[in-house]
Amino acid sequence: MTAFDLASDASFDDPYPTYRRMRAEQPAYYCPQTSLWFVSRHRDIADALARPHMFSSSAGNALSDSPLRVGKTLGSIDPPRHDELRRIIIRGVTPARIELVLPWLRAELARRLETLQPRRQCDFVTEISRPLLFGALGRMLGLGLESARKASALSERLFRGQAGPAGPALEEEERAQVIALLTEELARRRVERDDDLFSVLIAAQTAGAPLSDAEIVANMMTVLLAGNASIGHFLPNLMHALWRHPDQRSRVTTDPALVDAAIEEAVRWDTSTQCFARTTSAPTAIAGMNIPSGARVALLYASANRDETAIADADRFDIMRGKVRHFGFGFGPHICLGASATRSMLRAILPGLLAALGDFDVDVTKAERVRHLMVRGFRSLPIAW
Template sequence: MEFHFDPGDAAFVEDPYPVYKVLRDEAPVYHHKDSGFYFVTRYEDVAGVLQDYSTFSSSRGNAITDSPMRVGKTLGSTDPPRHDELRRVVMKGFTPARIQERQPAIEAHVKRVLAEVKDRGECEFMSAVSRPILYGALGRMLGLEGPVADRAAELSRELFHSGGGPLGLALATDLMKGVFDLLREQLDRRKTRRSDDLFSQLLDAQDNGSGMTDDEILGNMSTVLLAGNASIGHFFSNVMYALWRNPDQRRNLNADPSKMEAAIEECVRWDTSTQAFGRQTLRDVHIRGSIIPADSRVVVCYGAANRDERAIQDPDRFDIDRPRARHFGFGYGPHICLGANTARSMLKTILLTLLPAIKDYEIDLSRSERVNHMMVRGFYSLSMRWGH
């Protein structure tokens, strides 16, 4: 019987990795007839796709199904040379010095959030801990405060949860328009009153001849806001899930917090929040005996590649002492995540404060809800308790 892959199947949403193994072994280039998309799952092939932008283009968007409001305006939805030009401008907001100077404020915010929930002994982790911490950190980076920050958080909350299906839009069109309207208001305000935020930095670069348009500034700011919330926020829940599922590794980390950076890398490899991205073929291409025609949509499965035993030994084992393995949790090739080091630093700061505060904890999966979208793995809600 021919294998049929259903990205919306409840068992796949709960644990995609057994299905990924079947795809890697039996159908490493899988044509999903319902959508017309082609899924690429083996480590070597994923690496090849991500490096070859002249064949696998991001210019039609890098989300599986992308919003026209973003396409062609963001780092993720452009190819070199324009991608490289935009990257040189945007990366000025992600220098090591700028990342480091924000860590004390993040740590202080984490402590305030934890003080509100610690004595309860339980919480819905995403709404009580993860989102407030992440929205606060990203809001500071973008210069969003008060009611504006609350509005951005409300719009972002429905990301990958707005009924578009597992291969559909990440955010409903009306909500995406709301995000762009909010950011445009902030952009117009910064044109007459600059501050120390990414908006102002990009406007300064625009004034100095970068060639970056207002639409490109808005597109990339939407990426920082939405992708930051999606990838870091869901990964935060995945870390808590991985350490709960593997209590020996949690005890290992609690006994030696110097292993935090290694633990974060292993979590990103073992259960990345960034499961897949999209590309468009510019010509017919042959992979593993299959032909992907020109102008086809390709889904590049990072999560599957990160568990490929052809490249990583015993990949289903979660081991924070594992020798560092090259993974795709932060992408690869020209589009490797610009905010990877920011994410690592932010997560390290958060977890070094959070884990000692709650120590052992339990997760109630019966009261939790997973995100149901092929691009992202994580929890929309996560029920936790500790100290009982």
């Protein structure tokens, strides 16, 4: 039986050849080092996501999840409680509320580009992507300036833990610091209401919704950290894809109407959230492999998004591809709550960003990638223009 090393330098640089071999040779692959079953085919992942009763999120959807969030967040509970909680939280991420942060996002991008213009080079992650998108998330949630600064600093520790590439996103001590910070914010927001997610959840709780303080804090933490990890990595991945495909970049730059198509193709072609975990609630079979009850299963969204049996010429980056069924934002009951916010934010800034940077270049020799099985992105992406 073939062994696949998903944590090698080569795999972190480009996991897609390994995924292709897994789909062909062992589409349900057990990795004894991580005690995880990796599922890689589009049709098997679609089936699993459509059956939350069999592939449960109740033990957490991260490869290694925390007791501080399991059973309290959208990603770590099943229907019907999941659906009940989602109906409450989604009130804070309506299109109207997302629109409120877009003027700040555009203005902050313009300010940063003006500051960087004399240098004509920067680290795209630390000087543009992370502060822009983290600032927008902080405003959507309703964090105070000092809390947003502390949360941003803590977020830099994401996926750097000592437990390795299948370990928790944050060490427990750092996660506890985020919980403490958000608990303080919760107390403040009870007095200082505004038009943000914190205030929406407090109002729902006050009106009698079955929502505990621990659930409010845990879900705010998930939105803050997961949003930063996914959106914050997605934009650099998109810029990297456009740099690698200058003909596609030229099309988007000259025709802003193609921005939505570029966003959709980028999240499919180089997915920032590579996988999520589920736990089997009973014995089942995938691709001829018998998987026991209680097994931890990693659904490789990124592999499914390159599955040539579901998407024609799937390894090709093509913004003119048209609509395809991909898992860049998930699927089924747990489809990404922030998908519309991600699309709106990128739609707001991408035309101005491409116009300002023009024929930009990326120094891949100095770029640094995240080394974790759940996330694909850059810690550092030097660009010049």
